[in-house]
Amino acid sequence: MRKNTGRTRLMLLFLLIMALLVTACGAGGNNANTKADTSQENNQEGNSPASGDTGTAAGEKVKLKFTFWGSPQEKQAVEDAIKAFEAKNPNVTIDSIHIPGTDFLQKLNAMIAGNEAPDLSYSAAWKLKMGEEGLIYNFFDLMKEDPSIKKEDYLQYAWWNWDTDKSAGPYQASVVPSLMYNADLFKEAGVELPPTKAEEAWQWDEFVETAKKLTLDRNGKHPDDPGFDPKNIKQYGVKFSLSWLSYMPLVLSNGGDYLTEDGKEFGLSKPEATEAIQKIADLINVYHVAPSPVQASSIPAPATALQSRKVAMVIDGSWNHLDLSKANINWGVGVLPVLKDYKTFFLGGSLIIFKSSKHPKEAWEFSKFLTDPENVLELHQGLWMPQLKQWYEDPKLVDSWANEELPGRPAGFQDAVMRSTYEHAEPSAENNVRNFVEIDAAVTAGLDQVWLGTKTAAEAMKEVEAKVKPLVKGTYLK
Known part of the structure; x- marks a missing residue:
């Protein structure tokens, strides 16, 4: 039966x-x-x-x-x-x-x-x-x-x-949003490596200026140089995954969230969230330091993208560290850029x-x-990364998995990835927001227009808000 x-x-x-x-x-x-x-x-x-x-x-x-x-x-x-x-x-x-x-x-x-x-x-x-x-x-x-x-x-x-x-x-195990970079490209550009401590994280304007210095067109010009050709870029300063994984840390940093604090309204349509999302879109359409979705389709996965020198920095999941450790590349990790406060999530x-x-x-x-x-x-x-608290608190356990002499743990990992997340973690939208799968499908479709520059983040998220209103039913963890 x-x-x-x-x-x-x-x-x-x-x-x-x-x-x-x-x-x-x-x-x-x-x-x-x-x-x-x-x-x-x-x-x-x-x-x-x-x-x-x-x-x-x-x-x-x-x-x-x-x-x-x-x-x-x-x-x-x-x-x-x-x-x-x-x-x-x-x-x-x-x-x-x-x-x-x-x-x-x-x-x-x-x-x-x-x-x-x-x-x-x-x-x-x-x-x-x-x-x-x-x-x-x-x-x-x-x-x-x-x-x-x-x-x-x-x-x-x-x-x-x-x-x-x-x-x-x-969690079976944890992963986090991570900023990964090709150290050789920073050296060639004469740019300091990304900071590794949360309290020293780049403010957004600093991050944008760094990305400009790392962006080159076919003639070796930077975005601020006369004659820069945005249609023929050979090396981008940064590539985002263009999913909630990458934009939510910036939304949280700016005081926004996926839903409002009481869980009764769609949070991504609020000014704190749309401002953060728009800043990411501006990297593509205003500053030309990040690839559009169309351009990104020809750029391989993070490890290969950094190795091939098509991008200097990637903001994506920390699971890419394993692939990077297997690639022939001088790579590193830094803390995420911020707008106001440092926020991230497991x-x-x-x-x-x-x-x-x-x-x-x-x-x-x-x-x-x-x-x-x-x-x-x-x-x-x-x-x-472990999902048990003692593996972040016991020095011997930390050394067993986060020792920076391990192939997948570059210099700065403990500060830039482990501590910055453990000390500044918020709930992940994916496992906190009720009906997340259905809501995020609508959000993703709406953001496609933002990344392409055909709508502002405020316009697109206001339209999404009307579609997902019946699905907003609060959160599980907070």
């Missing part, structure tokens, strides 16, 4: 997500608030990995299906961690399925529709809808039955909740366990293994 119910709900979720993807930019807000049938969810209660109801006899061979994404370097590191887990748990085999991030949800949906959902998986913001539909385990319930896991041990804002007492778990996915799993106990044990920095230290020495 439980098996059939799980399949039905998996199919319902697949249809729901597909509907959301189609209507996210329009007036499809009603679908975003669809709730699972309460009686169905109650039928799933009590089916906990720690309850012993696993259907697995002692010593029986178990195979877990695990889906994940990541660069080639991340893939290798995860596979190494899987081998370590299997060595400690010889009765468990992990069938790992690596799916590129751009195709992940589509392929996961196909697996769900075919009644072949994995036992556990990497996940993004869409996991909260799965939680509301009762398809994944509530992490808070699992914690009650496993005293080795305590909420207070984790970073304050590291939780993915779909309700007050229902969570898809803490972000990261969580490992979700599907209730359709036939081996939830083993899935829970693998989830704990993969999220314990001690077991996957290699991943925390260039790709990930």
Whole structure:
């Protein structure tokens, strides 16, 4: 009976997500608030990995299906961690399925529709809808039955909740917005390297002037030079990811937020937010120190972009540090530029366990293994950052993953990335704002026009505000 119910709900979720993807930019807000049938969810209660109801006899061979994404370097590191887990748990085999991030949800949906959902998986913001539909385990319930896991041990804002007492778990590991640069290009331009301490962060005007000095057209001219050709730029001063990951630190720095403080209004349409977003757009359309979306499409991923000298600085996710450590490049990290106060955030996915799993106990044990920095230290020495507070406070633990002699930890990392985030973290919009997936789809579409220079940030976000008003339902963590 439980098996059939799980399949039905998996199919319902697949249809729901597909509907959301189609209507996210329009007036499809009603679908975003669809709730699972309460009686169905109650039928799933009590089916906990720690309850012993696993259907697995002692010593029986178990195979877990695990889906994940990541660069080639991340893939290798995860596979190494899987081998370590299997060595400690010889009765468990992990069938790992690596799916590129751009195709992940589509392929996961196909697996769900075919009644072949994995036992556990990497996940993004869409996991909260799965939680509301009762398809994944509530992490808070699992914690009650496993005293080795305590909420207070984790970073304050590291939780993915779909309700007050229902969570898809803490971050599997943390990543942060990061400013990365090619040190050789700074030297050639005679420009000082980016500061590494939050209290010394560039004010916005300083950042813009630095980006100008690092921008060159085909004739070697800078944006302020007579005869500069903005249509033929060979080296940009900076490249942003043009997503919430890159613009939200500046919005927060300027006193804005994704929603208003009371959670009742769309915050990105307020002056503090639109001013910050407009400043990023001006880097593209006024100062010509950053590529437009069209120009950026021909510029490779951050590590390759810096290595190829197409850009001098990149503001993107810290997961790129691993790729940079493998590239032949003299690189470094600095703190983010600010408008007023230094603000940033941790972000990261969580490992979700599907209730359709036939081996939830083993899935829970693998989830704990993969999220314990001690077991996957290699991943925390260039790709990930810990999600447990003691790894930022205990000098010995800090040295084990943030030592600046490690390949993925350049000089200045502890100040520019670790401390600046740990001491100035706000909730990430992705795991704090209710209905974020649907709202952000509309925001992203609206910002396309801002990056292209066809609308101001104030104009575009005012239009988005009208579209997303029915979806604004407050926050989870603050």
